[in-house]
Amino acid sequence: MKEVNEQTVEKKSLNFLEEIIESDLASGKCDGVLTRFPPEPNGYLHIGHAKSICLNFGLAKKYGGKTNLRFDDTNPVKEDVEYVDSIKEDIKWLGFEWAGEHYASDYFDQLYEWACQLIRKGLAYVDDQSQEEIRKNRGTVSEPGVDSPYRNRSVEENLELFQAMKDGKFKDGEKVLRAKIDMAHPNMMFRDPLMYRIVHAHHHRTGNKWCIYPMYDYAHGQSDSLEHITHSICTLEFDVHRPLYDWFIEKLGIFPSHQYEFARLNLTYTVMSKRKLLELVRNNFVSGWDDPRMPTICGIRRRGYTPESIRMFAEKVGVAKRDNVIDLSLLEWCVREDLNKRSNRYMAVLDTVRLVITNWEEGKVEECYGNVNPENPEAGKRVIPFSRELYIDRNDFMEEPPKKYFRLKPGGEVRLKYSYIIKCEEVVKDENGNIVEIRCTYDPDSKPGGEVWRTVKGNIHWVPVDRAKKIEVRLFDRLFTEPFMGSIPEGKDYKEYLNPESLVVKTAYAEPALMEDRSGIAVQFERVGYFVMDKDSTPENPVFNKTVSLKDGFVKK
Numbered sequence: 001m002k003e004v005n006e007q008t009v010e011k012k013s014l015n016f017l018e019e020i021i022e023s024d025l026a027s028g029k030c031d032g033v034l035t036r037f038p039p040e041p042n043g044y045l046h047i048g049h050a051k052s053i054c055l056n057f058g059l060a061k062k063y064g065g066k067t068n069l070r071f072d073d074t075n076p077v078k079e080d081v082e083y084v085d086s087i088k089e090d091i092k093w094l095g096f097e098w099a100g101e102h103y104a105s106d107y108f109d110q111l112y113e114w115a116c117q118l119i120r121k122g123l124a125y126v127d128d129q130s131q132e133e134i135r136k137n138r139g140t141v142s143e144p145g146v147d148s149p150y151r152n153r154s155v156e157e158n159l160e161l162f163q164a165m166k167d168g169k170f171k172d173g174e175k176v177l178r179a180k181i182d183m184a185h186p187n188m189m190f191r192d193p194l195m196y197r198i199v200h201a202h203h204h205r206t207g208n209k210w211c212i213y214p215m216y217d218y219a220h221g222q223s224d225s226l227e228h229i230t231h232s233i234c235t236l237e238f239d240v241h242r243p244l245y246d247w248f249i250e251k252l253g254i255f256p257s258h259q260y261e262f263a264r265l266n267l268t269y270t271v272m273s274k275r276k277l278l279e280l281v282r283n284n285f286v287s288g289w290d291d292p293r294m295p296t297i298c299g300i301r302r303r304g305y306t307p308e309s310i311r312m313f314a315e316k317v318g319v320a321k322r323d324n325v326i327d328l329s330l331l332e333w334c335v336r337e338d339l340n341k342r343s344n345r346y347m348a349v350l351d352t353v354r355l356v357i358t359n360w361e362e363g364k365v366e367e368c369y370g371n372v373n374p375e376n377p378e379a380g381k382r383v384i385p386f387s388r389e390l391y392i393d394r395n396d397f398m399e400e401p402p403k404k405y406f407r408l409k410p411g412g413e414v415r416l417k418y419s420y421i422i423k424c425e426e427v428v429k430d431e432n433g434n435i436v437e438i439r440c441t442y443d444p445d446s447k448p449g450g451e452v453w454r455t456v457k458g459n460i461h462w463v464p465v466d467r468a469k470k471i472e473v474r475l476f477d478r479l480f481t482e483p484f485m486g487s488i489p490e491g492k493d494y495k496e497y498l499n500p501e502s503l504v505v506k507t508a509y510a511e512p513a514l515m516e517d518r519s520g521i522a523v524q525f526e527r528v529g530y531f532v533m534d535k536d537s538t539p540e541n542p543v544f545n546k547t548v549s550l551k552d553g554f555v556k557k
């Protein structure tokens with residue numbers, strides 16, 4: 001958590017990206033700010049993407065600029081409209097609106113033409129070497145690479161071959177287009193990087209029009225330039241690509257977009273690559289991309305996180321220039337912080353034991369009143385019916401309690417929240433010695449709003465047996481048992497660390513007002529945690545997902 005504190009302090013001044021932007025605006029290097037968020041539609045967005053979204057949209061907004069959404073759809077084999085749709089939904093849900101909606105595939109004609117320009121300038125060539133040969137001949141960091149035997153083809157021959165590649169005259173992998181730079185360059189990226197490869201596959205937007213597809217390094221910067229992106233922000237691993245990004249733009253003489261890198265978000269107990277998340281889905285380790293244990297935006301949403309809490313998290317994490325790992329408890333802290341202010345309160349008992357008030361008339365029902373949200377007086381009151389038989393939580397009773405146990409115990413008193421003080425008179429057990437009923441008496445003078453207010457130390461929640469609503473609760477824990485401090489332990493597979501107890505399903509009973517809640521966000525089950533209604537709910541079987549507990553109960557091992 002140290003990193004976070006450092007950054008919170010730093011935040012009061014400008015972060016390094018804000019410094020760059022302010023200096024660019026001051027010097028006239030740009031006269032406005034246009035950023036972009038460039039997802040590849042090959043999976044659902046995760047919390048790391050949320051960080052990038054908040055950053056790109058946040059920076060543009062701060063400086064009166066705009067942000068484009070651009071799908072980096074240059075790999076037809078892995079991409080799909082399902083992902084395009086989910087990405088748009090997630091960005092909107094986070095609370096952002098993009099200026100232009102673009103697709104790298106919209107630029108395929110222009111990119112092709114520019115590639116021909118580079119061929120004409122003698123800066124690109126068609127290579128017949130296999131992928132294997134190309135890799136082998138690239139050399140290593142300490143050894144120069146070997147020129148391809150096809151490197152010195154004439155411009156005419158290259159243009160013809162490139163056209164033939166486009167026209168589908170060759171099979172996948174038979175030829176590639178490469179930039180002609182320097183096979184001995186100290187930056188491996190400059191050793192004649194690939195610009196195009198042949199892929200005979202259906203593209204979700206361009207159909208079968210193309211069978212050659214541009215590589216990331218060639219497509220990305222040119223797409224930025226076409227849109228006149230001023231600040232192209234990406235994660236640190238792309239810093240070695242930056243000189244190549246600049247090289248293409250310079251050689252083509254097009255709008256000078258610039259790339260800047262920041263540290264990607266890593267979270268403890270979380271894997272965050274789309275490939276791994278897809279694997280969890282495909283192997284049914286989780287119920288889907290939106291399983292509430294997933295770090296995907298749709299999973300976190302289903303878990304009950306609010307857009308406000310995620311934006312708060314992105315803000316707190318700040319932007320760093322070196323890689324770090326953020327504690328998952330910071331994300332949990334943010335959602336607690338937000339829900340504490342906004343969520344409605346209800347009582348629900350997760351582990352029930354029956355409590356009978358022996359001096360309460362059979363059949364008599366009385367109304368108790370509770371604040372819907374004590375943090376927000378305008379939220380009003382809710383009615384909780386009180387009667388002779390109640391459920392309380394088993395954990396709120398102890399037959400042989402330690403000293404300073406303030407919940408219910410034989411002979412002891414507690415207040416039932418919003419209601420009377422009761423005293424435990426007798427415990428009824430079954431033949432196995434399990435407690436089946438706690439028999440109490442109530443003090444008729446102790447009702448809130450009465451003449452004298454008597455206090456007792458314990459204050460427990462309850463629901464009326466006959467009017468409580470039976471609900472299903474899904475209790476989630478971390479999906480992995482390992483914090484993965486930035487990486488997966490040597491020689492291990494992250495799947496070995498799946499937490500077998502990451503989902504526990506229980507039956508619980510809630511006060512009736514819960515079913516009338518229309519807040520649309522997670523609610524607080526008093527003394528338990530925050531819960532949100534799940535899409536699996538039916539009127540007969542409402543399902544509630546636990547978002548987070550009330551306090552950080554996580555003990556570091």
Ligand code: ATP
Binds near residue numbers: 039072234263266
């Ligand atoms: P993954 O590695 O999870 O598959 P990706 O980088 O391939 O992600 P893209 O769709 O290419 O996913 O990413 C879109 C944008 O989101 C990129 O600008 C990328 O840098 C950014 N991004 C991805 N992961 C993170 C992360 N963990 N933290 C911050 N930004 C991220």
Ligand code: MG
Binds near residue numbers: 040
């Ligand atoms: Mg990517």
